[in-house]
Every structure is written in C-alpha cells, then in structure tokens.
Amino acid sequence: MNTQGPTRIQKKNRAVILEAALDVFSTHGFRGSTVDQIAKEAGLSKPNLLYYFPSKEAIHASLLEQMLDTWLDPLREMDPEGDPLEEVLAYVARKLEISRTYPRESRLFANEILQGAPRIGEVLSTDLKALVDEKIDLLTRWMKAGHIAQVHPYHLIFSIWSLTQHYADFDVQVRAVMGDQDPFQSAPEFIETLYRRLLTPT
Amino acid sequence: MNTQGPTRIQKKNRAVILEAALDVFSTHGFRGSTVDQIAKEAGLSKPNLLYYFPSKEAIHASLLEQMLDTWLDPLREMDPEGDPLEEVLAYVARKLEISRTYPRESRLFANEILQGAPRIGEVLSTDLKALVDEKIDLLTRWMKAGHIAQVHPYHLIFSIWSLTQHYADFDVQVRAVMGDQDPFQSAPEFIETLYRRLLTPT
DNA sequence: TTTTGTTTTGACCAACTGGTCAAACTCACG
DNA sequence: CGTGAGTTTGACCAGTTGGTCAAAACAAAA
DSSP states (O other): OOOSOOOHHHHHHHHHHHHHHHHHHHHHHHHHOOHHHHHHHHTSOHHHHHHHSSOHHHHHHHHHHHHHHHHHHHHHTOOTTSOHHHHHHHHHHHHHHHHHHOHHHHHHHHHHHHTTOTTTHHHIIIIIHHHHHHHHHHHHHHHHTTSSOOOOHHHHHHHHHHHHHHHHHTHHHHHHHHTTSOHHHHHHHHHHHHHHHHHSOO | OOOSOOOHHHHHHHHHHHHHHHHHHHHHHHHHOOHHHHHHHHTSOHHHHHHHSSOHHHHHHHHHHHHHHHHHHHHHTOOTTSOHHHHHHHHHHHHHHHHHHOHHHHHHHHHHHHTTOTTTHHHIIIIIHHHHHHHHHHHHHHHHTTSSOOOOHHHHHHHHHHHHHHHHHTHHHHHHHHTTSOHHHHHHHHHHHHHHHHHSOO
16 A cells, blocks of 8 residues: 655656656647657656656646746735835846746747647636736736836736747747847846836836 | 649639638647648648648748748838837837737747747748848947937847737737737737837937 | 540548557565 | 565557548530
8 A cells, every 4th residue: 555655766757757748848839749759858668658647638737737836926926015116127037037947838838828728728817817917906006106107007017928938938039130149148137127217107 | 734823723722721721820830730620621621732732831831931021021111211219119010010910920930939940940040130130230320329229129129029929929818817808909009108118218 | 515634532541649558577675 | 585566668559640642523625
C-alpha cells in the first residue's frame, strides 16, 4: 500500500516531463506537438511518459494551471496602499521581468489565447475578470483622486500586457529587426518613460 | 494548349479556398489545421482542393505572402514630408484599423511568429528589417530636430505593433475581461492619447 | 453531336498520431 | 538474498493525416 507521497523518481520524472513539454508546447502549440517529441526531449520512451501522465491533454492542462498563477501574481501584488504612479510602474516592471525570465510560459499562454482559449476560456471570464475588475476599481479611484492621469483603465491594463509580453511572444521578430542588440537592455527604460508620461497628472 | 489565364471557375475556387484556409489556419495554426477541415469550410472535396493547390504548405505560403504586404503597407505610408507627430499618430491609427478589419490575418501572422517564424524568418530579417531601419532613420531625424520627443525608436515601433495587434490576437481575452463592451470603440482614443503624451516634445 | 480540355470524385496509401498492454526490468527493504 | 512494488519497454492498435490516381462528370467549342 502506498501511504507515502510520490517517489523520488516520480518527482524527478514528472518535473523533467513538464520541463520538456513546456519547451515543445510553447513553440509548436498543442496540436502541433506530439507525445513522441515531448518524450524524446525528456529522455523517456513514450509509454514511460504516459506512465507519469494519463494523456497529452493532462500534461498541457498541468502546465497551463501552473502558468496562470505566475501570470496573475504581478497584478495581484499591486498595492492599494502604495504610491499610485509607482505601483503601476512597479507592476509594469514586474511583468516585463517575467517576460524575460519565463518567455516559454508567455508563449504557451499566447498560443492558447490565439486559438480561442478553448481550455482556459472559463478561467479568463471568471478568475481573471474578477481580479482585473478589482484592480480597475483601484485605478479608477486613483484617477478620480488625481493621483494618476485619467485614461481608460481597461486599455491601460491591456497595454501593459501587450507591451510586456510582446518581447517574449514576438521575440523572433524583435531580434530579426534589432539585429544583435539585446531588446531587454533598452526596453525597461522605454516602457517606464512611456507610462510615466501617460500617467503623470497634468 | 492553355494560352489564356485562369478560368472563371479556377479564379473563384482559388479565392474560396484561400478564404476558408485563412479561417482555419488563423485559429488552429499550421499544424493544427487539416486539409479536410479547409476543404469542408470551402465546400469542396479534399482531392478537388488539392487540384487547385499542390499542397497544404502551398496554401499557407500563399496566405502568408498576401498578408505580409497588407501588414507592411501602413508603415510604408509614413511620410517624411508630413508633420512628424501627426504622421506617427496616423500610422498608429492605420495599424489599429487593420487589426479591426483583418483580425484573421493578424492571428495568422502571430501564429507564425510564435512558432519561431520557420516560414518567414528570412523575410523578417531582410525585407522587414530594411523597411524598419529606413523608418527608424526618419524617426531619429525627427527626434534630433525636436519635432517629437526622444525615445528609443525601435521600442517605439515595437510598442505600436504590440498595442495594435493585441486587439486582434488576444481578442478572446480582451472580450472575456471587458464583458460586452466593444474594445474597438474606446481603443483608438486611448492609444492616441498614449502616443501624444509620449511623443509631444517637452 | 462530337470532341477536347477542365473539373470533380471515390477509393486508396503510407506515414504518423495518441494511447494500450503484457512482459521484463530495477530497486528498496525485510 | 528474495520479494513485491515501482519502473521501463517493445510490440501493437485504431484513427487520422497529407497526398495520389484513374475514372467519371462536366463544359464549351466545332
């Protein structure tokens, strides 16, 4: 009888599989990826991989779930008690940093949304919407109090998402255009300037 | 011997196929789409579809080529003789309008880039880079002359791409968060404000 | 109507896909 | 050492995929 948690081997192999799957799914999308590909990347045989996860779907679901938390965290941290402008700027900086550190997660997410969010559409219109609405409220209060400039708060948030994730999702294009310059060296300053000028009250 | 151009039927069917393929490819990506799916959407049998295009790849390539022109046009139109700030704002407005009018093309492109641009990587680092470099030059001159504020010109362009395409590529997410409000009603004003504040010289 | 080129299709194929299974192997522990 | 649970694998399967092909159906000019 197994009364203990997962074996050392189970722990290691599940991690190895998720790591490999993230690589594969994030660059080929769900349907574009094959179990064989993931198994090879993980250094396992296909049946062995399917001994640790019941199906391709299950691996993908596990990755998405894990990723959604990482994705939402920076927004959650925006503090109603802090200095408004600095809070927004800090949020933007965190988001950009995450794009740099976890580009594969960003692309996994982008792939899912692009295809109509078949697997996380529900979460978007419940959990995500709830969190965003809460922060929209906060931003609106800040604007009404004159702490930051009045702009459409939804679009403010969308703009932050799109600007920061662009560097992960469209990495190939960014690098093709910029040549050998590192986009992440100059991006933080540009984006901070942008939001400072947009949000500093007149 | 066929000395004339394409038949009336050929013209119509090729168009119908491309239209159907755009629908399918843009929502499922290349590998996620099947020839059968496209054929069904086009109202043709699979062999009949393959009578008009030699392969799945060929249809995809044809779409990408056609799309790239549409995608680059608004940037080409940015006029060195015009008023700097208004030229940039007009470019942004054109780009956003295209996102609204051709969301499928935008998603087709996003899919391709996300997967590492295997089919258009070459074009990006030649044609696209050349065009961008030319406009970067123009923007830099405008900045040095004090007509628009000094910001990193590459990131300025990336920000325009990401902000405008976001509304096409992440449409599902935007709508999930905004509920039944139409994002395209309020987006143009927000984005214009953003670039006006960013670029108006101090 | 005949003839000739164009268009459409059902039947088919080989490669690949996600997933199963029984048998073999490995390993910690008594 | 032995034994039982945990781990790994080769062989296999049914469904799907992109693509082919010969024959049939159709259109239009003579």
